[in-house]
Amino acid sequence: MDTQEAVAESTPVENDGQPDAKRDGQKRFTLGPNDSLEGKLTYGGHMTVDGGRAEGEFRVGGNIEIGNGTVVKALLEGSNVTIKGELEGRLTARDKLFLGKSAKVSGDVQTRRLQIEDGASLNGYVRMGDFEQQAGS
Amino acid sequence: MATSGWATLSSRPVARRPTPPPAAEPPRESSPTPNQPNSVTLGPRDRVIGQIYIEGDLRVSGTVEGEIEVSGDLEIEDMAKVKASLAGRDVSIRGQVNGAIVARKRLIVARSGSLIGDVHVARLVIQDGATFSGKVSMGAAAQAPAKATETKPVVPEPKPVVPTPGVEAVAQSSGPIVPGPIVQAPINATMAPSPAAKAAIVPVRTDRKATKKDALPPKDKPKRR
Numbered sequence: 001m002d003t004q005e006a007v008a009e010s011t012p013v014e015n016d017g018q019p020d021a022k023r024d025g026q027k028r029f030t031l032g033p034n035d036s037l038e039g040k041l042t043y044g045g046h047m048t049v050d051g052g053r054a055e056g057e058f059r060v061g062g063n064i065e066i067g068n069g070t071v072v073k074a075l076l077e078g079s080n081v082t083i084k085g086e087l088e089g090r091l092t093a094r095d096k097l098f099l100g101k102s103a104k105v106s107g108d109v110q111t112r113r114l115q116i117e118d119g120a121s122l123n124g125y126v127r128m129g130d131f132e133q134q135a136g137s
Numbered sequence: 138m139a140t141s142g143w144a145t146l147s148s149r150p151v152a153r154r155p156t157p158p159p160a161a162e163p164p165r166e167s168s169p170t171p172n173q174p175n176s177v178t179l180g181p182r183d184r185v186i187g188q189i190y191i192e193g194d195l196r197v198s199g200t201v202e203g204e205i206e207v208s209g210d211l212e213i214e215d216m217a218k219v220k221a222s223l224a225g226r227d228v229s230i231r232g233q234v235n236g237a238i239v240a241r242k243r244l245i246v247a248r249s250g251s252l253i254g255d256v257h258v259a260r261l262v263i264q265d266g267a268t269f270s271g272k273v274s275m276g277a278a279a280q281a282p283a284k285a286t287e288t289k290p291v292v293p294e295p296k297p298v299v300p301t302p303g304v305e306a307v308a309q310s311s312g313p314i315v316p317g318p319i320v321q322a323p324i325n326a327t328m329a330p331s332p333a334a335k336a337a338i339v340p341v342r343t344d345r346k347a348t349k350k351d352a353l354p355p356k357d358k359p360k361r362r
Binding site for chain 2: 096113114115116117118119120121122123124125126127128129
């Protein structure tokens with residue numbers, strides 16, 4: 001019955017030159033209701049799609065946020081990914097994926113941490129903690 | 138000569154048969170409708186290997202391997218280790234689960250929970266810190282199995298009458314009794330009734346297939362013409 005007390009190990013900091021290390025004043029851009037983005041994007045900062053249209057392949061060093069009521073068809077990759085709208089396509093979150101209550105995701109998902117709120121919809125395969133070996137499991 | 142022999146042979150079983158059913162019926166009341174919630178708990182030292190069907194709620198803190206089907210809510214507690222396919226209305230997981238899950242209403246994987254397996258759910262909640270790997274099917278994809286599981290309890294009701302009290306007896310006796318070996322003995326008892334329950338379920342599936350087959354040919358014929 002005695003559970004082993006989890007000893008908090010100080011995980012060795014191993015930055016393989018990851019671009020998502022916090023910099024001062026990290027870049028960010030937002031796609032508003034009248035904006036549209038189509039194609040392949042590689043970007044160092046944060047990305048927000050709030051009401052705009054986005055299709056393609058987006059690899060972002062920072063965080064991605066898809067706002068309520070937004071429909072995105074894309075391959076997404078980012079550190080922290082927050083989805084409150086609709087997403088069609090593969091998704092990779094290097095750190096955490098958050099699906100809000102209004103989120104609708106169809107596509108395979110790979111993430112280190114996962115949080116899904118009640119009401120969110122998800123269809124696809126979920127893989128966790130596979131690509132970062134230091135996952136605290 | 139021969140007729141008298143037949144008479145005696147036939148009279149014996151007839152005389153014996155009526156006795157067991159009355160013994161089995163009284164524990165289960167004539168109204169098997171789950172108006173009164175039936176709740177079963179498997180403690181942290183309990184272990185089940187096989188099939189469980191419970192008309193009501195189930196809470197698991199121990200080890201289960203095999204198959205769990207619950208008409209009500211299913212809770213897998215922190216200490217639990219489950220290698221089984223799970224089916225229930227509300228399913229919440231705080232322990233370790235390895236297996237496919239069907240939740241007719243909602244599946245919750247709490248922060249202490251770990252789940253590996255494919256999931257058919259109407260609603261899904263995963264708390265931060267939980268571990269989950271598998272395929273998620275929600276909405277339209279989850280509705281088909283939901284209907285199947287809802288019809289199951291209705292049809293086999295007469296037959297599970299015997300197994301269900303047996304499972305209850307196992308669970309209740311295993312609660313206060315701590316040592317493991319004693320729990321193992323009734324496992325055989327739970328194994329025996331489960332095929333009966335499964336046999337009762339099979340006709341439902343064949344009916345569904347039959348209806349599909351009936352539905353398909355008319356579609357094909359117009360195309361060929």
